[in-house]
Amino acid sequence: MKKDISTPEIDDFDYALLNLLQKDGRATNVKIANSLNLSETPCWRRLKRLEEHGIIKGYHANLNRYLLGFDILAFVQVFSERHTDDSLYQFEQAVKEIPEILSCHNITGDADYLLQIVTKNLDTYEKLLRKVIRRLPGVTSIKTSISLREIKDSKELPLTNI
Known part of the structure; x- marks a missing residue:
């Protein structure tokens, strides 16, 4: 917001x-x-x-994904064929319904979107990719980067009153 x-x-x-x-x-x-x-x-x-005022959006538990068996963290660049409002809206609405997608950002550069995805293992990632992500509305290609090691994971904003 x-x-x-x-x-x-x-x-x-x-x-x-x-x-x-x-x-x-x-x-x-x-x-x-x-x-x-x-x-x-x-x-x-x-x-x-x-x-x-929406500054505090909610309260959530910060879960350890490793201890819950989510070993794969992937960053997926999504490229779209159409850039119409309707096509982009359909893609964005579909993404909101996929629980493995933790975040989705409309980005600058060659790709249209950047997704942050978690799955249990490479097999479940491959199935999600093949059966869900590639079939999202308007998707022409994707590029995946798998996180080898997480250096920092924070949701805390750097709040200071300057």
Whole structure:
């Protein structure tokens, strides 16, 4: 979600609150308030304001994909044949329904999209590629890069109040 005129001003307390939540999404209002040296009610109001404005989109568990058996992480460049609004919309809607696709980005350069995909192993990746990805609307070709080793995996934004 892009910032617009309805986005509230973010102050030092908000940045500190957001940083705390990025590190511990299960932190209680009491813990956050104590960390920020605020009383609980103003802290709760700030949290609710950030949620209502969509700055906080939700709360999620950060799962270890390896321990759950998802050994393959692939980055897939997708090339499209048609660049009509309808064709691109159909592709984007189809991608949203495939659970193995963690993220999809419309990108610059030669490819049209970059997908981040997880699967259990190379066999399941190959089947997903053959039976699903190559059959998505408008796809003419793909180029896959398999991650050999994950150096950094973070969803934390580099929040600072400059």
